[in-house]
Amino acid sequence: MNKKNIFLGIGVFSVLLLALNGWIFSKDKSAFARVQNVHLAPAKVMDIKRTVMAKGVVVPAENEAFYVQDRLGYVKVMEVKAGDEVTPGTVLFTYENPELEEEVRSLEQKKEETAVKETYYKDLQTKLQAQADALGTDKKEETKKNQLEKEQAKAKMESELAAARNSSIDEQLTKLAEEKENLSIKSNTQGVVKSVNQGASEGSMPIVEIVSKDDVQIKGNLTEEDSLIVEAGENVVILSPAMEDKQWKGTVSQFQDAKKGNEGSAFPFTVKMDQANNLKIGQHLQLKLKPVIREKAVVIPMSSLIKSKGKPFVYTVQEGYLKKWAVRTGLAYGKWIEIKAGIRPEDKVVSDPTSYLTENTEVNVPTKKAKDSKKDAPH
Incomplete structure (x- = not known):
């Protein structure tokens, strides 16, 4: 008896399950039969003007900022303080560069030595010339005269070498003098010293900052x-x-x-x-x-625009099915967006696409009432 009840229960359950599946299938079938409604909006032409x-x-x-430059040396003298007014050329601070000073002293010493050599050999040329002029014309004195001329030529060469060294040293000293002048840092701005940070180091805050007044x-x-x-x-x-x-x-x-x-x-x-x-x-x-101002711009409602991976597109409807169109956008203008490429005037796009829409989906476009169509017209 119990077995009969069990089999009977299973049978009833199976019948109910089949009936439920049939009902769900019929509902799904009716759902599949329905297509989603979409509304279309035509692309319009208008003049865009916005500020x-x-x-x-x-x-x-x-705003001029000066930073410490270790290659120039160390800051020896600060010439200004916060609040001082400055003009182009005002000295702000000065570096001390011991290596540069030592190089200048060394070159000046070499210049003195070469100057002494140049003077010595010039005097020697004069002396040798006088000795040669005092000699007679006999063969013995002619030989001595030739020897004096050789010594005179050597003295002339040494004098010219010393003069060339002096010229080279002068060029180096001129260059070092310019570098020394650059140790005095000057303002390029007419204004007020905003801040002075004498303890600043290279790569930190400005040592001096100037702003126009x-x-x-x-x-x-x-x-x-x-x-x-x-x-x-x-x-x-x-x-x-x-x-x-x-x-x-x-x-x-x-x-x-x-x-x-x-x-x-x-x-x-x-x-x-x-x-x-x-x-x-x-x-x-x-x-x-x-x-x-953009004259005769093609625009569509901003709500029509969709982006996928950063690229804009719109949906259109062709023979009852959705089609995806890539577009290139321009200026935004209220609820409108300019379309530079992809859509022509009077082309119709889906005005409010949902995330459920996909390309090639069958859709229905209900007839829009005339009074409704006026709401979206641009002004």
Whole structure:
């Protein structure tokens, strides 16, 4: 009896399992029969105009830092202190270089020795010439005269060698004098001594730092996209959040190498002031660069754009199936993105693709009501 109940239970369970599988299969089949709805948006043509904005900070127009150079010797005399005003040519500090001094003394001694030799041999030439002139014309004195001429020629050669050595020593002394002059470090900037660190060593902090007193400039950063647009020489309107009623004019003067940060690369640039100002070093500002204008740009909704491994693409629908199109993007403009290549005007793209969509998937494009289509039109 128990065995019959067991077999009966197994049979009932099997029937229920088959029924459940059939129900799931029917549901799945109906699910497969359904296709996902997607909405399309046409690529449009419009004029893009936007202003590049950046943040900046006021810095000295000139900032000159001097570091210790061990090859020049050791710092003997500090000629300035923090707060001193300097001009180009002001001596800031002076090195002492014992090896250079010793080399100068050695050359000066050699110069004296060669000068004595040169004088000696010149006098010897004169003496020998006088002896030769005093001789007669007989054969015996003619032989002695020839010997004196040989000695005179040798004396002349020694005199000329001494003169050449003296000339060479003079050139070396001139060069050492220039090196000695370079031991006095001078300012190239008109400004104020910001700091003096007499105990600084090579490779550490500056021994002297100078900043311009009144003249200032502005340092700012651009995004990678804006760095491709902004060029040196362009006009800048400078705004201060602290002084809303004031603005100044400037010019983009130069760019520096990109710096990597947590949010991508930043592209530093400098703005030169074009007019008198009362800006203070360290003051934060807003920089408004000239508008960027792109006439008749092809744009699509920003939401249509998908990126895979850093490369942008969009989906289109062809004969009821999704197709993937690679594109090349340009300027962002509100909820629109410029397409430089890959899409033509009036081409339609999936406006809000989901992560579940894949190429060659069958989709349905419902008819869009006229009033809805006006919502996405650019202004």
